[in-house]
Amino acid sequence: MTLVAVLGALSDPIRVGLVRVLADGRERGWGQLHAPVAKSTLSHHLRVLRDAGLTRTRQEGTRCFVELRRDDLDARFPGLLDSVLDAAHSDDIGAHVHVSDSPA
Amino acid sequence: MTLVAVLGALSDPIRVGLVRVLADGRERGWGQLHAPVAKSTLSHHLRVLRDAGLTRTRQEGTRCFVELRRDDLDARFPGLLDSVLDAAHSDDIGAHVHVSDSPA
DNA sequence: TTCGATGTTCGTCAAACATCGAACAAGGTA
DNA sequence: TACCTTGTTCGATGTTTGACGAACATCGAA
Numbered sequence: 001m002t003l004v005a006v007l008g009a010l011s012d013p014i015r016v017g018l019v020r021v022l023a024d025g026r027e028r029g030w031g032q033l034h035a036p037v038a039k040s041t042l043s044h045h046l047r048v049l050r051d052a053g054l055t056r057t058r059q060e061g062t063r064c065f066v067e068l069r070r071d072d073l074d075a076r077f078p079g080l081l082d083s084v085l086d087a088a089h090s091d092d093i094g095a096h097v098h099v100s101d102s103p104a
Numbered sequence: 105m106t107l108v109a110v111l112g113a114l115s116d117p118i119r120v121g122l123v124r125v126l127a128d129g130r131e132r133g134w135g136q137l138h139a140p141v142a143k144s145t146l147s148h149h150l151r152v153l154r155d156a157g158l159t160r161t162r163q164e165g166t167r168c169f170v171e172l173r174r175d176d177l178d179a180r181f182p183g184l185l186d187s188v189l190d191a192a193h194s195d196d197i198g199a200h201v202h203v204s205d206s207p208a
Numbered sequence: 209t210t211c212g213a214t215g216t217t218c219g220t221c222a223a224a225c226a227t228c229g230a231a232c233a234a235g236g237t238a
Numbered sequence: 239t240a241c242c243t244t245g246t247t248c249g250a251t252g253t254t255t256g257a258c259g260a261a262c263a264t265c266g267a268a
Contacts, residue, residue, distance in 0.1 A: 003191045008115035011108055012256085030215065041257055043216060048255095062214050062265040077191040083183035087107045116226085134245065145227055147246060152225095166235045166244045 001053030001076060009052035010084055015045050017094020019054060022068040023085055028099060030064045035097045105157030105180060113156035114188060119149050121198020123158060126172040127189055132203060134168040139201045 009015055014035050022028060035042055046066060049055045054073065058065045073081045088094060113119055118139050126132060139146055150170060153159045158177065162169045177185045192198060 003188070003195050003197050004115055004117055004120065007111045007188070011112035011115050013108055014256095016108065031213095037256090038258055039215075040217085040259075044256075047216090059215095062263095064215065077187060079183050079187035080191060083181060083187055084107070084111070087181040087184060091107050093107050118226095135243095141226085142228055143245075144229075144247080148226075151246090163245095166233095168245060 001072070003077065005052040006054060006073075006077065006080070009048050009054055012045070012048075013094045014042075014097060015049055015094075016084070016088050017097025018045065018049060019068060019081075020085060020088055020094050021097055021099045022055065022066065023070075023081075025068065025070060027058070027065045027067040030066065032099045032101070033066075033097070034100065105176070107181065109156040110158060110177075110181065110184070113152050113158055116149070116152075117198050118146075118201060119153055119198075120188070120192050121201025122149060122153060123172060123185075124189060124192055124198050125201055125203045126159065126170065127174075129172065129174060131162070131169045131171040134170065136203050136205070137170075137201070138204065 010019065014037065017035065018033065021033065030046075033042065033046075035045075037045070046055070046057070050057050050066075054069060056067050056069050058067070070081065114123065118141060121139065122137065125137065134150075137146065139149075141149070150159070150161070154161050154170075158173060160171050160173050162171070174185065
C-alpha cells in the first residue's frame with residue numbers, strides 16, 4: 001500500500017465515485033454498485049482499488065462484498081482520504097456512480 | 105485544475121519528488137532540479153505538473169523558474185497537499201529528486 | 209443435474225504515458 | 239557573427255491503462 005499507488009487509483013473519476021459511495025463505511029455488495037461501464041470494466045476498477053489497498057473484498061458464496069479500508073488508510077496517510085472526499089464532493093467527481101441501498 | 109488531474113499528476117514518484125522539493129515555497133531554477141531522467145523527460149514532468157495546476161512557471165531570458173502553487177492548492181483542495189507531503193515524507197517517495205541550493 | 213445469477217479472466221483494441229535522443233528555438237556572451 | 243547555455247518540441251518505442259464482449263468458474267436453486 002504505497003502513496004503513489006493510492007493516488008494513482010484515485011486518479012480516475014469512476015474509482016473516486018466508488019470510494020465516495022463506500023465512504024460511509026458500510027460494506028456493499030457488488031450488485032449494489034452502479035457505474036456507467038460494462039461489468040468487466042467495473043470489476044477491473046474494483047481490482048485496481050483492491051490492489052492499491054483502498055478496499056477490502058470478501059467473498060460469500062457467489063457474491064462479493066466490498067468495503068473501504070478507511071482505518072488503514074487514515075493510519076497510513078492521515079487526512080488524505082478526507083481531503084480527497086471533500087474535494088470530490090465539492091467538485092462532484094464520480095457522481096455517476098451510485099448505490100442501490102436495498103438488496104444485495 | 106481538477107481533483108483527478110491533480111491526483112494523476114501526483115501518481116508518479118518523480119513528480120512527487122519535485123513537489124516535495126518545491127514544498128518550501130521557494131522558487132527554483134530549472135538547473136537546480138536534479139532527477140534521474142533525461143532533461144526532456146524532466147521537462148515533460150514539469151509540464152504535467154504545470155498543466156495540472158500544481159506549479160507555476162516563469163521564464164526569464166533563457167532560464168525557467170518553477171514554483172509550487174501552494175496557496176491555490178490549499179484553497180481549492182484543503183488539506184490535500186499537506187497530507188500528500190506528509191505521506192511522501194514518511195514513505196520517502198521521490199527522494200531521488202533533489203535540489204542544489206546554490207546557483208541558478 | 210441443469211439452469212440462472214454473479215463475478216473473474218481472457219483476448220483485443222485504442223489511447224495515454226514514460227522515456228530517450230536528436231533537433232530546434234531563444235537569449236547571452238565572446 | 240559565431241557560439242554556448244537552457245529549455246522545449248519532435249518522433250520513436252515500449253508499457254500501462256481503460257474499455258469492451260465473450261468465455262469461464264462457482265454457487266444456489268429448481
